[in-house]
Amino acid sequence: MSLTSAPAVRARAVLPGFRLTLGTTVLYLSIIVLIPIIALVLTGAGIGPARLWAIITAPRTLASLRITITAAAVATIINAAYGLLMAWVLVRYRFPGRRLLDALMDIPFALPTAVAGLSLTALYSANGWFGSVLEPLGLQVVYTLGGIVLAMSFTSIPFVVRAVQPVLEELDPALEQAAASLGSRGFTTFRRVIFPAIMPAWLGGVTTSFARSLGEFGAVVFIAGNLPFKTEIASLLAYIRLEEYDYEGAAAIALVLMVLALVLLFVSNMVQLRAARHGAVTA
Incomplete structure (x- = not known):
C-alpha cells in the first residue's frame, strides 16, 4: 500500500x-x-447612586484616590524606563552576576509585600542605611509620597522586565543588521527598529505595573505613615472602613479601584492591539 x-x-x-x-x-x-x-x-x-456618590466624593476619599493615582503614575513612569533598561541589560550583555541579577528581578513576586514594606521602612528611616544619608540632605522618604512611590515601584517593576525580556530575546538580529546596512546607527536603530517591535509587550508590562500599583497595600502601609489627606492610599482607607464596620464605604472605594483597573487594562489592550497591527502593516 x-x-x-x-x-x-x-x-x-x-x-x-x-x-x-x-x-x-x-x-x-x-x-x-x-x-x-x-x-x-x-x-x-x-x-444606591446617591450614597455611592457621597462616599466617593467625600474629601478624605478623594484625597486618598488622588494620592494613590499620583504615586502609581510616578512609580509607573519610573518602572517604564528602568524596566526597559534592565531587560535590555539582561538580554544584550553578558557579565559576571547576570544570572543572579536576573533572579533578583523575581524577588518582589516571591517576597510578601508586608516584608517588603518593613524592609524599605528600615532602610529609609532616619537611622537606616539609606535614610541616615538622605535625611541630613533634607530628603525624607519614610512617611512621604516618595516612600509610597518607592514601595509601589519595588512591587511592580518585575511586570515590565518580564514582559519585555522574552520579546527582546526572540527579536531577529537580522532586523538590526539590515538597519545598520542602510546606515542606521545607535539610538536611531533602537527607536525605529527595536522599540516598535517590543512596544506592545512594553505597553502591556507598563499597564500591568500601573494596575498593580493602584491596588498595592502591604508594602505601602508601613512606609507611608498613613496620614489622612497626606499619605493615606485608597486601599488602606477601604481597610479602615472595614475596621469601622462601614461595609458600604469599603465596597464603594474598592469598586472605584476595580473600575480604574479594568478601564486601564481595556485601554492597554486596545493600544497593544493597535500597535501590533501597525507593526504588522509596516513590516
Whole structure:
C-alpha cells in the first residue's frame, strides 16, 4: 500500500477533551475571579447612586484616590524606563552576576509585600542605611509620597522586565543588521527598529505595573505613615472602613479601584492591539 493511500492516524490529545478542559478552566475562573468581581459590583449597586456618590466624593476619599493615582503614575513612569533598561541589560550583555541579577528581578513576586514594606521602612528611616544619608540632605522618604512611590515601584517593576525580556530575546538580529546596512546607527536603530517591535509587550508590562500599583497595600502601609489627606492610599482607607464596620464605604472605594483597573487594562489592550497591527502593516 502506498504512502498516499495509507489511512490518516489521528493524533492523540495530550490533555483531556475540549469540553472537559474548557469547563474546568471556566469553573476555576468563575470561582477565583468572576464571582468576587460580580459580588463587589452587586454590593456597590446595592448602596444606591446617591450614597455611592457621597462616599466617593467625600474629601478624605478623594484625597486618598488622588494620592494613590499620583504615586502609581510616578512609580509607573519610573518602572517604564528602568524596566526597559534592565531587560535590555539582561538580554544584550553578558557579565559576571547576570544570572543572579536576573533572579533578583523575581524577588518582589516571591517576597510578601508586608516584608517588603518593613524592609524599605528600615532602610529609609532616619537611622537606616539609606535614610541616615538622605535625611541630613533634607530628603525624607519614610512617611512621604516618595516612600509610597518607592514601595509601589519595588512591587511592580518585575511586570515590565518580564514582559519585555522574552520579546527582546526572540527579536531577529537580522532586523538590526539590515538597519545598520542602510546606515542606521545607535539610538536611531533602537527607536525605529527595536522599540516598535517590543512596544506592545512594553505597553502591556507598563499597564500591568500601573494596575498593580493602584491596588498595592502591604508594602505601602508601613512606609507611608498613613496620614489622612497626606499619605493615606485608597486601599488602606477601604481597610479602615472595614475596621469601622462601614461595609458600604469599603465596597464603594474598592469598586472605584476595580473600575480604574479594568478601564486601564481595556485601554492597554486596545493600544497593544493597535500597535501590533501597525507593526504588522509596516513590516
